[in-house]
Amino acid sequence: EPEVTQTPSHQVTQMGQEVILRCVPISNHLYFYWYRQILGQKVEFLVSFYNNEISEKSEIFDDQFSVERPDGSNFTLKIRSTKLEDSAMYFCASSVDRGLGQPQHFGDGTRLSIL
C-alpha cells in the first residue's frame, strides 16, 4: 500500500540553525499538509498546500516557516532559525483530493530536537 515517507526520522539541531524536513507524499495525491505534535500535546495544523501554493496556514506558521515542492515528488518544511519551542514531532500528510470523506494519510513523522 502506498505511504507517505518522511526523512529524517530524527533531527537534532542547534538553536538558531536552519532545518529542512522532507516528505514524499503518496504519488497521486494533490493536497499536502504539515502538522506538529509537541510532546504530550495534541496534534496541531501548520499549513496546507495545493497547486504549488499555500492554501491555509495556522498562527503557528509564522515567517520562520516555509514550505516548498521543489520537484514532482518532494514536499519540504523549512524552519529558518530554530527555537527551543520548535522541538516537536512533525508530521507530513497528503490526501487525494479535498472531499470530506478523503482521509489525510500521515507519514511516520520527524522528531525534531532543538538544543
Next chain:
Amino acid sequence: AQKITQTQPGMFVQEKEAVTLDCTYDTSDPSYGLFWYKQPSSGEMIFLIYQGSYDQQNATEGRYSLNFQKARKSANLVISASQLGDSAMYFCAMIPQRGSSGSARQLTFGSGTQLTVLP
C-alpha cells in the same frame, strides 16, 4: 471554529473485550467529517475510520465502528474484540465542509485517549 473533546486521558480494557472511546465535538458548520486515528508508541499516525455528518449509517471498518449521535455531537469509537496490538493513543479529529474552492481542509484534533489492552 471547531473543537474536539476527548474526556478519557487513559482507558484500560481486557483482551478480547470491547471498548468505547469517547469523542464530542463542537462546530457551527452544517456539514463536516469526523475521523479517528491511532498513534502507537512508535509515533506514526494511522487512519482508522471516517464518518460524514450526513451519513445515514454509522461507519464500520473491520473491528472498528463509530457510534455517531449527531444531536449529541458525539462520535465515539468502538473497538470490538480488543487485541494487545490495539494499545496506542487514539485521536478523534474533524474537518469542516466550508472552504473556498480548491482550498484544502485542516484537521482539528482532540487531546487523545491512551488505550491499554491487558492480557
